Amino acid sequence: MTGIQAHFHLDWPGFTLDVNLELPARGVTALFGPSGCGKTTLLRCIAGLERAPQGHLRINGDVWQSDKHWLPTHKRPLGYVFQEASLFPHLTVMGNLRYGMRRISQAQQVSLEQAVDLLGIAHLLERKPAGLSGGERQRVAIARALLTSPRLLLMDEPLAALDLARKNEFMPYLERLHGELDIPVIYVTHAPDEVARLADHIVVMEAGRAIASGPLTETLARLDLPIRLGEDAGVVLDAVVAERDAAWHLARVTFAGGSLWVRDGGQAIGAAVRIRILARDVSIALAHVTGTSIQNCLSATVGEMANDSHPALSLTRLNIGPSPLLARLTRRSAVELGLAPGKPVWVQIKAVALIG
């Protein structure tokens, strides 16, 4: 059986973890949720650092925990990257990497050269951790984790200690891992921008439970979740850069069902990108509107509708071909426009973030 099956129940005074998850064997799964919802605890259960009685954990067919079986942490082929890189201060970067390699008991999946190259740390090998920036330390920590030939990589808010500029510098390295390695990653975060950029699958957690688990695009477009995502409610779509209008520094990206003009991010024509469209940036009109500053106007069909977090607001799912979009409107305008499932409309998109 492929994939990750994880079932844990833990009762602590004031907190209960109760999850039963089926996660994909490939790509990045984001564990997303507010502080204290149990993301780290779930990761620790997976790592075997926390023992949930009667828990079950199976990774691509291998049982790490069952009623009868418990694999101790040091026998689990996993890499664990924490918020702050825990490198050995007395060793150089190379010494730290070699330490990772010593633990290997099986055929190595990632070579030293490959790990150094993927994380861009060749120029740091002779340095000691104290002489590295926070982002560089994290890159070394990830390279070290990769060198243990993990079958699963656990990352607990690896960017939390970095400022925005460092975080943006760091993201491409995580994206490269994603593109070039076949090791599933479980990635804890409460930052929606990290989810939008890195995740393929998302588990939304609340008070010790997984309230949703599914592919990113589909799950973010669910109407019962945006209420919890608040201002960040919106969709992420896979797209391709199709053309460029150099005079205006704009690029046209196509996605399943349509295309949009966005600020040119410098990506090559044909490059795969993601676009993120927040529900608050989408408005609806019954006719194609002209004489507006909004550049992106697409025809769509109204899908489901739901109440939002405030009684004045509603959420509407729109379908542009097979791609979903969410719009946050006042309930009054939804009624005045006579919106109902199946109705054809025009959507105006005020802002699109191009990711990657």
Ligand SMILES: Nc1ncnc2c1ncn2[C@@H]1O[C@H](COP(=O)(O)OP(=O)(O)OP(=O)(O)O)[C@@H](O)[C@H]1O
């Ligand atoms: N060893 C423990 N014993 C009892 N309660 C604990 C223990 N470890 C954590 N908790 C509690 O379990 C809950 C979940 O904590 P956890 O660290 O998993 O949350 P989190 O979602 O990772 O939060 P954050 O985003 O702030 O890191 C919290 O209420 C925490 O206080």
